[in-house]
Amino acid sequence: MKTEILSELRASGQYVSGQQLCERFGVSRTAVWKAVNQLKKEGYEIEAVQNRGYRLVSVPEILSQKELESIRKTKWLGQKIFYYEELDSTNSAAKKLAEDGAPHGSVVVTETQSAGRGRRGRSWASPRGTGIFMTYILKPEIEPANASMLTLVMAMAVAKGIGNMTGIRAAIKWPNDVIADGKKICGILTEMSAQVDYVNYIVIGSGTNVLTESFPPELEGKAASLYMISGKKFHRAELIEEINEQFERYYNVFMETQDMAKLQEEYNQLLVNCGEKVKVLGAREEYEGTAQGITARGELIVDTWEARKLVASGEVSVRGVYGYV
Amino acid sequence: MKTEILSELRASGQYVSGQQLCERFGVSRTAVWKAVNQLKKEGYEIEAVQNRGYRLVSVPEILSQKELESIRKTKWLGQKIFYYEELDSTNSAAKKLAEDGAPHGSVVVTETQSAGRGRRGRSWASPRGTGIFMTYILKPEIEPANASMLTLVMAMAVAKGIGNMTGIRAAIKWPNDVIADGKKICGILTEMSAQVDYVNYIVIGSGTNVLTESFPPELEGKAASLYMISGKKFHRAELIEEINEQFERYYNVFMETQDMAKLQEEYNQLLVNCGEKVKVLGAREEYEGTAQGITARGELIVDTWEARKLVASGEVSVRGVYGYV
DSSP states (O other): OHHHHHHHHHHHOSOBOHHHHHHHHTOOHHHHHHHHHHHHHTTOEEEEETTTEEEEEEOOSOOOHHHHHHHOOOSSTTSSEEEESOBSOHHHHHHHHHHTTOOTTEEEEESOBSSOBOGGGOBOOOOTTTEEEEEEEEOOOOOGGGGGGHHHHHHHHHHHHHHHHHOOOOEEETTTEEEETTEEEEEEEEEEEEETTEEEEEEEEEEEESSOOOOOGGGTTTBOOHHHHHSOOOOHHHHHHHHHHHHHHHHHHHHHHTSSTTTHHHHHHHBTTTTSEEEEEOSSOEEEEEEEEEOTTSOEEEEOSSOEEEEOSSSOEEEETTSOO | OHHHHHHHHHHHOSOBOHHHHHHHHTOOHHHHHHHHHHHHHTTOEEEEETTTEEEEEEOOSOOOHHHHHHTOOOSSTTSSEEEESOBSOHHHHHHHHHHTTOOTTEEEEESOBSSOBOGGGOBOOOOTTSEEEEEEEEOOOOOGGGGGGHHHHHHHHHHHHHHHHHOOOOEEETTTEEEETTEEEEEEEEEEEEETTEEEEEEEEEEEESSOOOOOGGGTTTBOOHHHHHSOOOOHHHHHHHHHHHHHHHHHHHHHHTSSTTTHHHHHHHBTTTTSEEEEEOSSOEEEEEEEEEOTTSOEEEEOSSOEEEEOSSSOEEEETTSOO
16 A cells, blocks of 8 residues: 555655545545555655645655555566565576566666676675665567677666766766766676577666765776765665666667667767777787777777777777776 | 495495494494494395495485485586475576586486476476486586587487496487487486676586386377386486486586587487488478588588588477487
8 A cells, every 4th residue: 555655646746635545545544644654654755734635745765665666667677576675696686586487577676785796707896775786687589699788778778867867977888887977887787597599588787876975995986976976866766767767668679679770879879988999808809999889789899990890798898098997 | 424334335336344334434333333224224225244244235216315425426527416305497496506606517406396397498297206307507617609519418428328327229319309219218408597708607407217107198109218118227316327427528528629529429429310311490491401410519410402501409490200209
C-alpha cells in the first residue's frame, strides 16, 4: 500500500485527497492514514492539509525497493527490482539471480559493494550511500559476438541520463567509462553467460559516483562525483530511473539491428574522444592517432598518420593525449 | 580418515597391515578399525585376515565425495570435488560455485538432476543412479572465441575414457555428442562467463548414460547406455576418474596452442562422421556432403559436390545420412 500511495503522490505532484486515495486503492481512510504515517517515519515529507489532502514535499535520499518501484516509469526494464543493503558485487549477484531464472529486464541495486569489480577483475570502490551500484539482467536473442556493444548502449544511457537530470555535460570515454569535467564518474562492466552460439544472459553493471565527497589520493584528479562537480546532491533513485528510461529507449533501437548502426551518430556526439588525439595501447602495438567516432560494430575509428585503424574493444586502453583519464 | 584408508587399500590392491595404516596416517589401531568398519557399513567389502591385514574386495556402486576423492589420480582436475545427492543442473550449480570463487579444475557431480539441460535449453533426463552427471569448472587464460573448442576436447576424453575402461568402441559425433552402437550415450554442454575479451570461467557439463536399463519410447533407437550395449554394470566413480584423466591430458595439449592443432589427428580417429555422408542443417542453408574431419579451429570439414565447406559449431545440426543419430 505504501508503494502505491507513494507512486500516486509522486505522480500527481499536487494535493491528493484521502478520499481519492481510498477509492483508487479500495482501502479505508485509516489504512491510508497509516501508510502515510509510515512513509513519514521513513523520511518522506508529506504535507496534510484539511479539505485538500496529502502532498509529497520531499523524498529522503534513500534507495529502497519501495522507493525504486514507486518511481518506475519504464516499460520492461526494472519490472523486477532486487534491492540489497549490501552485496559482494551487483554483477555477481545478478549472474546468480539470472541463473535462478530472474527475468529479462531485472535490475539489481545495492547501497554498497564489498567486492565491486571493474574490467579484468580490477576493484571498484563502492562506499555506502555515495553512488549508484546497479546491474541489469538481460536475456536477449542475440549473437554472443554482439553482446559487448551493449556496453556502449549503457554508456549512452548514463551520459544522457546524467545530462537530462543534472545538466552536467557527461561524455563517453570509449568503450566503458563516462566522464565529466575530465574525470571519471562512471564505469561499466558487461559480462555474459553463453553457449557456443546462444546467449543465456547478459549482465551490465555500472558504478556511478553521485554523492561522493572525496576520493583517496591515488584517484584525485582522475575520479569525481556529480556532487563534487556541481555542488549539488542529486537524488540517486531518480537518477536511476532517468538512466533506466534512457537505456530502455536506446536498447530498443539497438535491438532493431543488433548493432550500433542507428545509434552511431548520437553516440559520436556523446563521445569525448571524437576529433581528439588518442593513444591506443594494444597487446601487440601502441600508436597515436585521432579518434573519429565509432563504426556500426562499435569499434573506435582512429586515424593515424599512415592509416585508418579500427580498434575493437578488448584489452586495449585508449588515453586522451590532452589530459582526460 | 576413511578417505585416506580407502585410497590406500585401493592403491595397493593387496593386503595392507593395520600396523602399516597406523604408521602411515599416525593414528591408533582402534581408529583404523573404526574407519574400516564404517567403510564396510557403506557397502565396501573389506576382508580382514590375521597377520596379513586388510584388503579391499569390492566397492559399492555409489557416488560420494569420499569415493570420488579416494579414487582420484589426476593432478589438477578434481582437486576440489563438489558432490550433491541432487541438483537442478550441474552446469547451473557449477556457474554459481565459480562465481563464488571455486578454483580451476573443480568438479561438480550429482546423482540426479531435476532440470538437466542440453544445448539451447533442451532438457536432459537424469534419473537417479543411472549416469554420470558432472561439470568441470575451468578458469583458463584463453580468448573467449577459443572456449567452444573445449567441447571437442571433452568429447575426446569421454570417448577415450569409455573405450579404455569398458572396451566399448565409443565415437564422437561432432560437435558435442558421444555415441556407441549408433546411439547417443553422452551429451556435452559447454557454457562460459566472459567479459569482452576475458573469460571469467568455463563450465563443461556432461551427461553419460551408464547403468540406464531402458529409455522412454521417443528415445528408443536413439539413446543407449553402456549397460544396454555391453550387458555390464560399470562402476561410475571409476569411469569418472578415467574420463578425468583423459581430459586432463588432452586439455594440457589443447592449452599449448589454444586450439585443436595438436589434437586434430587423434580427434579425427575418434570421429564417427569421418568419411561419412552428412547432412548439414544450418540456419540459412541445408546441404549434404562428406565429412572429412576437423580443422585446427575445430570446424567440421564437409566436402559437397561443388565445394569444401567449413562448418562452425553453432546452431548447426549434422546428421549422419546412414542412420546414426
